[in-house]
Amino acid sequence: MSNAFIIGTSRTPRGRGKAGKGALSGIHPQELLAQTLNQLAKKTGVDPKNVDDVVAGIVSQAGEQGSNLARNTVLAAGWPIEVGGTSVNRFCGSGLQAINFAAMGVMSGMQGIVAAGGVESMSRVPMGSDGGGVDGLNTHLRKTYYQVPQGISADLIATREGFTRQDVDNWALRSQQRAGKALEDKREGKAIFPVVDPATGNVVLANEEYPRPTTTMEALAKLEPAFLAMGATPLDGNDTFDQVALRPYPGVGSINHVHTAGNSSGIVDGAAAVLLASDEAVKQYGLKPRARIRSFATIGSEPVIMLTAPAPASQKALKLAGMNAKDIDLWEINEAFAAVVLQTIRALEIDPERVNVNGGSIALGHPLGATGAILLGTALDELERTNKSTALITLCIGGGQGIATIIERV
Numbered sequence: 001m002s003n004a005f006i007i008g009t010s011r012t013p014r015g016r017g018k019a020g021k022g023a024l025s026g027i028h029p030q031e032l033l034a035q036t037l038n039q040l041a042k043k044t045g046v047d048p049k050n051v052d053d054v055v056a057g058i059v060s061q062a063g064e065q066g067s068n069l070a071r072n073t074v075l076a077a078g079w080p081i082e083v084g085g086t087s088v089n090r091f092c093g094s095g096l097q098a099i100n101f102a103a104m105g106v107m108s109g110m111q112g113i114v115a116a117g118g119v120e121s122m123s124r125v126p127m128g129s130d131g132g133g134v135d136g137l138n139t140h141l142r143k144t145y146y147q148v149p150q151g152i153s154a155d156l157i158a159t160r161e162g163f164t165r166q167d168v169d170n171w172a173l174r175s176q177q178r179a180g181k182a183l184e185d186k187r188e189g190k191a192i193f194p195v196v197d198p199a200t201g202n203v204v205l206a207n208e209e210y211p212r213p214t215t216t217m218e219a220l221a222k223l224e225p226a227f228l229a230m231g232a233t234p235l236d237g238n239d240t241f242d243q244v245a246l247r248p249y250p251g252v253g254s255i256n257h258v259h260t261a262g263n264s265s266g267i268v269d270g271a272a273a274v275l276l277a278s279d280e281a282v283k284q285y286g287l288k289p290r291a292r293i294r295s296f297a298t299i300g301s302e303p304v305i306m307l308t309a310p311a312p313a314s315q316k317a318l319k320l321a322g323m324n325a326k327d328i329d330l331w332e333i334n335e336a337f338a339a340v341v342l343q344t345i346r347a348l349e350i351d352p353e354r355v356n357v358n359g360g361s362i363a364l365g366h367p368l369g370a371t372g373a374i375l376l377g378t379a380l381d382e383l384e385r386t387n388k389s390t391a392l393i394t395l396c397i398g399g400g401q402g403i404a405t406i407i408e409r410v
Contacts, residue, residue, distance in 0.1 A: 003293075004106040004278070005292050006276060006291040008191075009190070009272070009275075011271065011273070013206065015195075015205050015210075015270065017267035018123055023204050023205035024123070025269060027204065027269075028064055028124070029119050029120070029269075029271070030076045031198050035077075035271075040273045040275055051083050052105070053105065053115075054070050054085040054116070055085075055086055055088060055099075056070035056118050057095040057369040059091055060127060060368070061130060068085065070086050071084065073119075092371065094372065095118030096373065096403050098373065100296040112284070115273050116276065119367070120368040120370050134398055145303045146235075146244045146247070147400075150307065152231050153305050154336070155256065156245050156255055159256045160252060161343050163258065167342065171263065171362070175359045176211060177215075178356065178359040179358060180363070184213075187382075189381030189382075208364055208365075220260070220263065264338070265335055265337070266364070270370045272374040272377060274373055290409065291380055293406075294406040297320060298313060299312050301402060302400055309402025310340065314392055314404040317392065327390060328391065330388060330390075331354050332376075332391065333355055333395075335361040358378065375393045379391035390406065
């Protein structure tokens with residue numbers, strides 16, 4: 001079996017995901033990813049004609065993000081028509097799943113070079129645009145698993161784990177401070193590039209737009225719980241979302257709603273891509289690998305609490321690699337909600353100083369389909385900067401799933 005080498009990474013800055021207000025909101029999502037692919041080819045020196053496939057994660061596959069965005073992106077990028085493209089949806093894990101699927105093709109020997117990553121324009125294609133909700137509107141399924149909005153699941157995790165509002169706000173403040181310090185020290189990494197308006201060629205965004213490094217605990221404490229009113233919303237049979245969420249957890253009296261806009265991931269636009277190559281392709285084209293995919297795994301978990309699978313997914317990937325949690329130098333645990341990261345750290349007994357060292361999605365934003373690829377590139381840049389060896393990237397996923405990938409420098 002071949003190695004799946006990481007040759008290079010490329011990503012946009014993350015722009016605020018507000019229609020007409022965010023710097024990237026005027027750019028079609030195909031164009032965001034097309035520029036990312038072209039930058040990837042430029043950074044790695046790989047001729048697009050030698051790329052066997054493009055795999056792209058997109059969560060809201062509707063409207064401008066429908067119609068197999070990956071294939072249309074290849075055409076928008078001006079790549080040879082012989083290069084195909086396929087779109088992947090594993091909710092928040094989509095960008096990392098695209099990379100793992102690409103790695104499967106490369107490691108099997110069926111493909112030599114594959115570009116993989118993802119995109120999400122949350123300003124142009126808002127969450128829920130596909131109209132399917134969390135369960136495809138299947139009323140029969142709801143009799144077995146009544147899935148609730150993710151924010152309520154995050155608050156249920158915090159309640160069961162005993163995380164207080166101060167605990168989750170502390171993590172949010174840490175994310176903002178670490179992101180601010182990384183940006184101040186110009187540690188954005190090798191992947192980031194300035195996005196241009198395809199019509200004029202003018203730069204529209206060169207740096208991260210979302211972080212608030214001057215955030216204080218006092219400001220965070222003033223924010224209202226984001227999911228309190230939603231949790232009290234009556235459903236069929238007059239049960240509320242909170243009551244439905246508590247059915248599988250009868251020992252929990254009530255949900256303590258601790259998550260706010262300040263300690264949850266930000267809504268942003270962005271795209272990212274990673275170039276993978278086999279042993280044979282590395283030799284044939286004289287490529288210089290930066291790292292290799294050591295292992296990857298996905299797992300399902302209880303779908304009502306929904307967001308607790310990063311820990312078992314990570315354990316699965318570690319077992320496949322013959323490693324344990326203490327062997328990992330750096331962790332990127334997606335900050336969908338602060339409690340998700342805190343629960344994963346506790347479950348795996350991770351040193352927090354190895355986790356999200358340059359901040360995470362609370363500070364920088366979470367462009368759903370792209371985040372997994374962004375986190376992998378962030379981890380690789382930080383490994384190189386600090387001369388460390390291994391990193392594990394993991395994300396929680398809607399519907400009760402988790403995904404993890406371990407990379408190792410070469």
